[in-house]
Amino acid sequence: MLDVCLLGTGGMMPLPKRWLTSLITRYNGKSIMIDCGEGTQIALREAGWSPKPIDVMCITHFHADHISGLPGMLLTMGNAEKTSPLLMIGPKGLERVVNALRVVAPELPFEIEFHELSEAEERISFEGFHIDAFKVNHNVICYGYNIEVERQGKFDAAKAKELGIPLHCWNKLQHGEICEVAEGRFTPDMVMGAARKGIKVTYSTDTRPVSSIAKYGAGADLMILEGMYGEAEKYANAKAHKHMMMEEAARLAAEAQPKEMWLTHYSPAMPRPDEYMKDVKRIFENSVAARDGRNVTLLFEDE
Numbered sequence: 001m002l003d004v005c006l007l008g009t010g011g012m013m014p015l016p017k018r019w020l021t022s023l024i025t026r027y028n029g030k031s032i033m034i035d036c037g038e039g040t041q042i043a044l045r046e047a048g049w050s051p052k053p054i055d056v057m058c059i060t061h062f063h064a065d066h067i068s069g070l071p072g073m074l075l076t077m078g079n080a081e082k083t084s085p086l087l088m089i090g091p092k093g094l095e096r097v098v099n100a101l102r103v104v105a106p107e108l109p110f111e112i113e114f115h116e117l118s119e120a121e122e123r124i125s126f127e128g129f130h131i132d133a134f135k136v137n138h139n140v141i142c143y144g145y146n147i148e149v150e151r152q153g154k155f156d157a158a159k160a161k162e163l164g165i166p167l168h169c170w171n172k173l174q175h176g177e178i179c180e181v182a183e184g185r186f187t188p189d190m191v192m193g194a195a196r197k198g199i200k201v202t203y204s205t206d207t208r209p210v211s212s213i214a215k216y217g218a219g220a221d222l223m224i225l226e227g228m229y230g231e232a233e234k235y236a237n238a239k240a241h242k243h244m245m246m247e248e249a250a251r252l253a254a255e256a257q258p259k260e261m262w263l264t265h266y267s268p269a270m271p272r273p274d275e276y277m278k279d280v281k282r283i284f285e286n287s288v289a290a291r292d293g294r295n296v297t298l299l300f301e302d303e
Helices: 041-046 072-081 094-103 159-161 167-174 211-217 232-241 246-256 273-283
Strands: 002-008 024-025 030-034 054-058 086-091 112-117 123-124 131-135 143-151 179-181 184-186 196-204 222-226 261-264 287-291 294-298
Touching: 002 041, 002 196, 024 041, 024 143, 054 094, 054 131, 072 094, 086 094, 094 112, 112 123, 112 159, 131 211, 143 211, 159 167, 167 179, 196 211, 222 246, 246 261, 246 273, 273 287
Parallel strands: 030 054, 054 086, 086 112, 196 222, 222 261, 261 287
Antiparallel strands: 002 024, 002 294, 024 030, 123 131, 131 143, 143 196, 179 184
């Protein structure tokens, strides 16, 4: 299962009941954060999540509303006795930007490792899941992210018995290891079925609509997309500053067909995004005008 919590839904500046952009997910004891806007520490506490197990942090781009909460968050993680390394993923220049922000957080009890994105599409793999980064279209270099939990095929016990595979080999085979014993050499493909559908979350903000968002979001369990403006008269503004209208996000979701789409990154001039959801839902029914703290636990299809 994958736990997901949208910590902040604001764009540009925080409001009294709306923190700036941040998402956190948790899989198998490992937490992955995307963006860290102002107020993320408070939002994290309000949501009841701990900063200690944050192992990976992805940054979409280097505008202040997506990264201004970072120095305080790093200090909070250190004060929570985190000692394991933090992997930071983001556009080229990430290390320079983060180290500049760390002038006010110079001493940390953990190392920061940097993965700077240089290609239009990149995959970073971990045990049991992977993160895909894909370039979108903002007025600075900006990336969207997929977090996808992998799921191997089923172990065929009847086949293993038929092939005479000893019981002490079964666990190895289920974990992708070859087992060589007196009875023979056994490989996982002999008893493991095809990989099954995993869990996928697609996250993209601060962009005009681009095909890569629908491509990576295809069949996702959850898409979280920017809905900067709901008012039709703001279209010229969205186009000029390379942001996305709520209805444009809905059209991307209609193309990708996720199970659900949450809107986020609202303009501070739009205090009540719910007012525009009738037209959004007409395009993609399973749309939600998300608020800070919205969370869900995503399960594999047959659980």
